Amino acid sequence: MTTDIGQWLGHLIGQVEGVQHRGRHARRQRLDVAPDALPALLELLQGKGSFVHLSAISCVDWPEDGQFELVYHVWSYELKTLVSAHIRIPREPGRYLSVYDIYKPAAFFERDIHEMYGVFFEGSPSMEKFILTEWDGPPPMRKEFDSENWVNDHFDWQDYHPDWLNDIESRGGGIAIRPDEQRFSRKAKHES
Amino acid sequence: MSDIDYKAKGSILNPLRTLSFFARKPVTMPLAPRVAAERYRGFHLNDWDKCVGCSTCQKVCDNAAITMVRVPGLPNDPVKGVRDMRPAIDYGRCCWCALCVDLCPTGSITLSREYVHTCTDDQLSSYFILPDPKGIHGQFLGQGWRKEADNDLVDHARQAMGEMTPAARIGNFAEMVNGYDRQQAILEASRCVQCGMCHDACPTHMHAPEYIRAIWQDDVEEAVRQIYRTNPFAHTCGRVCTHKCEDACSIGHTGEPIAIRWLKRYAMDSLAPERVAAIVAEQGKAAPSGRRVAIVGAGPAGLTAAFDLAMAGHRVIVYEALAQAGGMTRYGIPDYRLPQAMLDRDVAVITGLGVEIRYGVRIGTDVSMAELRRDHDAVLLAIGLQYGRSTRIPGSEHADVYRAVDLLREVSAGNPLDVPKQVLVIGGGNVAMDIARSLARLQKIRYGEVGVTVTALQALGEFPADREEIVEAGEEDIVILPSRGPQNVAIEDGKVIGLRTAAVVSLRDAEGRFAPTYDLDDVQFHPGSWVIEAIGQLSDAEAVLGSEVSEQVEWRRGRLATDANGRTSAPWLWTAGDVANGPDVVHAVADGHRVAADMHRFLNTLAEVMA
Amino acid sequence: MNVASLLVELVLMPLVAFVVGLAMVLMMRRIAARLQRRVGPPFFQPLFDIVKLYGKHTQTSHGLVHDLGIVMAVGGYIAAETMLPVPGMTGIADKGGLVVLAYVMMVPSLGLALGVGQCANPNGSIGISRALTAMLAYDVPFIIVIFGVAFHFGSSNLITIAAAQQAAGIAGWGVSQMPLLALAGLFALHGMLGKQPFEIYVAPAEIATGPMVEMSGKHMGGLFVMQCFQLYTAAVLYVTLFLGGGENWLSFLAKSFAVLAVPVSLAYLFPRYRTEDLVRLMWKWPTMIGLLGLAFLMH
């Protein structure tokens, strides 16, 4: 079954340039696609290949390569196979074409990727924020965004002074991890 | 598909049947909280007697909810792998996933079936608790989730170490243990929970968690770097260390401890000597200080001190009476455990730092201590324990009654030995095993069969020797007779023909002092042509120091009196290694470091005074 | 009747109505609980709720009209209570009569509409427009029923109507005499109470309880009091019209609670109708039944 689909798929994508096919697990086929070729490929997959269901678009950040990887997971209800088309686009300026006119669900995923990674999709119906409407920091899913630092800058941790700890501290014991590893503050008690 | 048709109109009367619920009882539970299920994940419990304070729970915690707290007064023994720390839990973080339970090496942490805790804002400190067996409110409400075979995530089984079969190894001195390959080493390293018990237990506080992690990350260079932070005898320790670390390993509480020693060996073996030297050189040698240090004895302690002092920029000259460096590690440990080539690598790293070793120079004979003192700013005496103790039983002064260390030295030096078909070894320590197994090999080579009998005072379970040594000796057809005390060496026609032993009744008197008593009705005769005593060693410090210096310094119970840093009452003289502390490579290394640090301090003050 | 005893009655009748209304609220909530297989609130819960609401520190008012609206809502019902004869007390029942009562009973809804309108909360506005539509819907059968009853007994005086029924025994009760009108009345009663399936104007899932959305503190307390009165008024009116009114307190209360139990029980078995479904239903079945009953009556 898989090999058949593999062959069939190989035949199909022969019509588009810049596509590499790798058969993978059963029902999972991977295509590595040149960014230019993706819309044509998706149209082909949807039109001729019955891959009508866009399951998701995933974005992966590869800061060392200076690239974003966009993965389009499409599923065929007839062939019962999932094809993942991978493209790599430069991290800067991080722009790509929307596939909204091929797959409607793309609108959600593209907006999500725009919010989380800052990739702009031209032609997507809305690049307005949805989840992070009240967030003015950098796109948080980028690898260079350090969530823990941000948290330390914006929040305090709870202050605990239980009796047992006071007692242990008075006897010379106490918290035994390094202060920089400790994730709650132990400031002096409030003047109250 | 459905048994209700989409087009069905439904009924206005059907719902009225529900009015029958007027006659049915409510399903509401009583207001008081129910008893939770048997494996409920409620608040934490911690069995303080089982807990060793290893902090694995803190590491696996998703949420940094677990904090180790030092509780003064609890047992704290690094050698046994017990710390006086207990986990405290922040219920402002905890998600009750129970991973801390599943990964607890001792199984001390469990969860209770208690689940109600409320407090007002000013009582919020009650969210930070130190779990004990009673639970958050001091009232045990039943045991909930705990570790069972199903959910135990601790990796109990050690990677098997390949070694030569007894048949293959007995006829030669080739190293019998294969060492881990990369795959095995990574797997073995992955078992580590990074508790650091090994670090605490190690006499020289090796950074075992760090190098194990580096090995797991397949970064051998980093591992070597970590190893050399504390131990220049890395190859040696990777093979023959008494691995106190493994005894303390927290995985060892319920499984087999991590093979820390073999991992060290793997790291050292997998790197070419040049790379090792380069990594050591990375640490950077200090600028020459212009101070000169003399070290007597090129054993582990002396060379470790030499390593440290050389790194600190001092000029170090090591005086070694024998032809090669290594001391007991070379002349006391047989090749099948520690190939001399490996020891050479360790020594080469040290000499590579500019440490000069003058071989064949016996202080006290060739050069006097006074001269040494004159030419150097400080002197370190690290001569080890070179002389075997004698049992002093009748016949023990016979020429065919040997001390084990002397024989081992001969074996290691490669001198031919006229080993007889049947030998007897007295002693139950590692030295006894070493000589027994060495002689067994010589016998095998010479006669094709082994004829070694070991008698020891101790019962089998109490032998001072490592367990694996005893097992391996047994595998090599060596007869081991526990609980037998030597009575006399049987001599006939001026030749040794055997040894008489009596059964041991008790080893110690009422006060716990060493005073063996024997059952003289149970005397056995063990035939043999050689009797080898392996019951301990002595030093010849007095001979080395010379009478003049000997009189200057203080002595305590036959040993040089020193302060905690190994400094004797003479301000220029330090002592380290077996001669000062117990007979063990890693202790000697630790000693070397400690003394070198003190000497360095002294040399620095000297420099200031001069300036 | 002297002025003093009238005054006493005027005070006492709403008070009784309130107390009985509290019990009715409790009954309603206990019925809900039972059908939903649970225990339900404690006995004094309705009282606790009202006292608590009146005891709130913060009293958010949205202006004079807002306050006035609540006063109208509660006041309308208080006025209505004084026109509903109970055993031993008639208040101003003989002066008012059915027609006045019917008008007075619309006052609370209108008051609420005024008050809610002031809040400027769209949910409230939607709710109140739905409430007024619903009122239009159930008022049609209601008026038909009232007309029919008045026609039958030849009087719009509630005291007379009750007395006539009591005199003739069960056979003379409105329910025996005009079963169709009684049935239509039950529908109207259900609609008046605003319980499912006629609950669209509060619809928490859509408009967050509609008219109540901006009410808090004593305004909300006022609405809770109003609910007591509402349940009481509807039940007592039905009892007076169809079940022979109150011969004595025991039978009067028994009948009132029993009458109320019917729509209240049904309420927890049905979802709510949409507004247009509600209007359609009300103008169809109860109205038809009512008209039919009327036709029989007139025949």
Next chain:
Amino acid sequence: MTSLSDIPVIQTPPEAPARGGNPLANVFDDFIRYCRSRSLFMLHYCTGCGAIELPPAMTSRFDMERIGIQPMVTPRQADILLVTGYVSVKTLKRIILTYEQMASPKYVIGICSCTVNGGMYWQSYATAKKLNDYLPVDLYIAGCMPRPEAVIEGLKALRDNIEAGTSDNWKDYYQRYDHYLGNQQRLFGADWQTPTEVIAEAKHYGLFGPDTLGEHTRRLEDHRKPLEPLRMTLNAGRLEHME
């Protein structure tokens, strides 16, 4: 609009009304407090995952109504704000708005670990870590999430506290408004404002404390803008014709 400068800073909080020797003097207060503790309307707002254990607590199996608790859908009617677990920053704004709209006496219950010290999401850039930085919390219920029984035990504890008169942290919000506002500003920015004028309320109800005003309330005054009509934000294209 009342300006901040118009409001005199009262140095000492108003004294509690003197309690005379008459043992019946407080009967009325006690009665109201008792009713208050017996009738708690809970705001029906699911802020986080702990909300999943509230339906069981409300419905037949654990039936909260037994202790006089019922859900209410609008903040105006509610007495209890149940913060069920983590609050994202976006939600936190709504919670504060909601809280300020509730009529006092009002009570905040922090459920789950997340309201105390960040819980599972302690590293997350999106959630607030300590609820009591932003709102006065009356009661915490531990668990992730607490079972319905634990929730009910917590509510019972709150009930007892109210009856005993010890649960009045809502006053703290007025008396130390500057502190809460400061934390809110730190997270939401200096121009943060809510439609409710807390300071005016504090003045009105005699809850002015020495810490009601401070540097943060001054900043609030600097940034305060008149409330704008709701903007139609459905889509950008339609905005213009509304103006």
Next chain:
Amino acid sequence: MRAENYQSRAQPPSHEYELNFGPNHPGIEGNYALKVRLHGDTVIDAKADGGYLHRGFEKLMEQRLWIQNIALVPRICVPDPAPMELAYSMAVETLCGLEVPARAQWLRVLQMELSRVAAHLFTFGGHAATTGMYSTMFWGVADRDLILDLFEELTGGRVYHIYNLPGGVRRDVPDGFLDRVSATLDYLESRLADYDNLFFTNQVFITRARGIGPMSQQQALELGVTGPNLRATGLAFDVRRDDPYLVYDQIEFDIPTETAGDAWARTLVRRAELKESIRILRQVVARLPGIPGPIRAPIPNPLAWNVPAGEYYSRVESSKGELAWYVVSTGGAKPWRTHIRGPSAMHAVQVLETLVQGCRLEDVAQIMFSLDACPPEVDR
């Protein structure tokens, strides 16, 4: 009285007005918002507003060990957390090449289907409540609690089971557990008649639900609809059968479908699915005792577990639809990237926005609940 405390907001005069559904609104599922524009009672436009439940899961997971994430993932969808664990575990297993023992797979099916039953009961309750029928909600949630009792016994947690680990499950069934599962299933089946009387054949409800939020199959496919919502439009697609995982290929079950694609059809599909799940559970109960073996493949020390480099897109059928995880490993101790594709990401945003257009205000909440949208899945 405090007039100064309240300023009413001037509304621009318009025939059209906007209503906020949520985030604090009983008609919204969870903490989510829908802004609807109305003309009279008719919705002319709607816009979803998410992020109230955003926690940054995908970011958090990149900062935690593979095993630690097991505790994190169920929290993504609270009403139906079990499939999250499963999908994540399956992805890690595939990357590591771990072979899950048969018994573990059956135990997972047990967990999944119990979770599905619980989620559907919850949804019925919620759906009924949007139409004002609270009794169904009271019943549904109370009956769901019986399943939570089973979960508590099996996994130690009522809602967050944290029962799966990559490689298998954490605990085997306790003694007598399967009998209690059977008893609970018997009870639920006996209750179905009650539910039919009260709810599924309630004329008023059918009137309310039929024709509400209709969706053609074509439209559903275009919008990426999955799960019961897709099946209600006539396409018999179920990940359990068409992209099989666990041992679903050894289990007999039907895939119920309807064709109308409206709220009523979706309800009917869920009702039938509930029965199918009970059927599956009966098979599990019957066959589990005969399946020997460990319940977990050996896994390395969780603190030092490098998952081999690779990527996998694992899919499971949650009660709400197709749930997928894209997991990328670079061979490290922590995931490099995880992407969660919750079914509600489609249902709660584009589908909901589309379906409510032109509907009546009364039905907005009903449409959302009939889609069984779960906002935390959208926000993550």
